[in-house]
Amino acid sequence: MNVHDDMNDTDLLTAARDRLSAMPLGSPPDVEAIMAGGRARRRRRLIPGMTGTLAVAAGAALAVTALTPASHQATRQPKPQPTVKLAAWSVTEKANGNITVIVRELADPDGLQSTLRADGVPANVTVLGHPDPSCRPYPMSQALFRSVYQADKTAASGDTVLVIDPSALPSGAGVQIGATVGPDAGGRGLHRADVNQAIHHAVHQPAHQARADNSVLRAVLVYASPQCTGG
Amino acid sequence: MSNEQSEFAEFFRASWEPCLRAVLTVVGHPQLAEDQVAEAFERAWASWRKVRRHPAPRAWVVRTALNAGASWWRRRSRELPLADHDLTAPGDLDHGLDSSLLTALRRLSPRQREVIALRIFLDLDTDTIARQLRIEAGTVRMHLSRGVMALRRELTATNNHGG
Numbered sequence: 150m151n152v153h154d155d156m157n158d159t160d161l162l163t164a165a166r167d168r169l170s171a172m173p174l175g176s177p178p179d180v181e182a183i184m185a186g187g188r189a190r191r192r193r194r195l196i197p198g199m200t201g202t203l204a205v206a207a208g209a210a211l212a213v214t215a216l217t218p219a220s221h222q223a224t225r226q227p228k229p230q231p232t233v234k235l236a237a238w239s240v241t242e243k244a245n246g247n248i249t250v251i252v253r254e255l256a257d258p259d260g261l262q263s264t265l266r267a268d269g270v271p272a273n274v275t276v277l278g279h280p281d282p283s284c285r286p287y288p289m290s291q292a293l294f295r296s297v298y299q300a301d302k303t304a305a306s307g308d309t310v311l312v313i314d315p316s317a318l319p320s321g322a323g324v325q326i327g328a329t330v331g332p333d334a335g336g337r338g339l340h341r342a343d344v345n346q347a348i349h350h351a352v353h354q355p356a357h358q359a360r361a362d363n364s365v366l367r368a369v370l371v372y373a374s375p376q377c378t379g380g
Numbered sequence: 381m382s383n384e385q386s387e388f389a390e391f392f393r394a395s396w397e398p399c400l401r402a403v404l405t406v407v408g409h410p411q412l413a414e415d416q417v418a419e420a421f422e423r424a425w426a427s428w429r430k431v432r433r434h435p436a437p438r439a440w441v442v443r444t445a446l447n448a449g450a451s452w453w454r455r456r457s458r459e460l461p462l463a464d465h466d467l468t469a470p471g472d473l474d475h476g477l478d479s480s481l482l483t484a485l486r487r488l489s490p491r492q493r494e495v496i497a498l499r500i501f502l503d504l505d506t507d508t509i510a511r512q513l514r515i516e517a518g519t520v521r522m523h524l525s526r527g528v529m530a531l532r533r534e535l536t537a538t539n540n541h542g543g
Contacts, residue, residue, distance in 0.1 A: 169478065174410065183421045184388065191426040
């Protein structure tokens with residue numbers, strides 16, 4: 150016999166609500182930032198000919214400036230910033246130092262790279278098919294790979310959540326995230342990688358990196374250098 | 381601050397948490413839920429003259445947040461995000477969360493989660509949920525009944541498994 154067996158439907162829903170309500174949530178964003186975002190949406194709606202691509206690009210640009218962790222805002226962004234929200238991707242730093250990257254679309258690889266570097270991660274973000282010649286693959290075991298990267302493929306939304314543990318990076322190593330940006334999207338979104346192209350240009354192909362035909366993101370390690378992963 | 385701005389600010393402050401919890405119930409990930417709800421509130425402000433007259437403005441926000449997620453999902457349906465699907469979900473993502481309940485919810489259909497979320501966090505009755513989701517009231521009752529049944533089964537199994 151289980152406690153849930155004795156509950157009627159209303160009791161069960163009430164119990165579920167109470168348990169969900171007990172989960173900690175982050176602080177709500179500043180309403181001024183929300184209204185600023187709403188005004189920007191209204192303006193975009195009113196500008197004839199502005200495309201979705203531009204709107205997404207604007208969202209990605211917002212991410213670079215607005216998605217900095219709260220602990221960084223005092224030094225990098227003195228003004229109150231909009232909430233942790235963007236159209237394409239977001240980067241947040243956890244209390245334990247892990248960096249969480251949520252990728253919906255990689256509309257702005259340079260922006261993602263800059264944000265990761267600003268968060269202290271030696272990072273290089275590339276477009277698959279356009280390898281960065283300044284980067285060299287770092288020898289990588291599966292155990293090392295798993296200690297640096299964790300992934301969460303959220304079942305409901307399909308968004309990719311990549312967690313980077315910078316403290317697990319060996320001295321002299323950096324992260325490299327490769328993605329395929331669909332040419333038909335004007336740099337707007339990730340699309341299915343061309344199999345041969347992705348494999349040919351992969352900086353490093355981990356032994357366990359299966360299903361290359363489905364790859365749109367590839368996370369590997371590279372030797373850190375000012376040219377490849379920034380100063 | 382104008383009256384309209386004050387009105388929206390009050391709505392935002394009172395509605396952020398229930399809307400976020402409702403969306404979290406459906407999407408199962410706090411960061412994604414926050415992103416989607418923030419976007420929905422931005423849209424609400426962008427269309428405030430319409431939303432403020434809506435019969436259930438919180439439901440409008442939740443539906444907008446979930447539609448934002450769904451549109452991403454539709455666009456990504458031909459895409460798979462990460463090469464290594466064998467990586468396990470990181471524990472810190474669930475830190476402080478009721479993982480057994482979230483796991484149970486994830487196993488419900490999206491529509492079942494949506495109906496349950498609207499019922500328990502926005503306290504909407506069956507007819508209002510039906511109007512918001514643009515489905516029949518009988519369909520709402522069916523999703524609710526099946527969702528509760530599945531939730532009970534999952535929670536019972538989780539409890540038994542966990543001792």
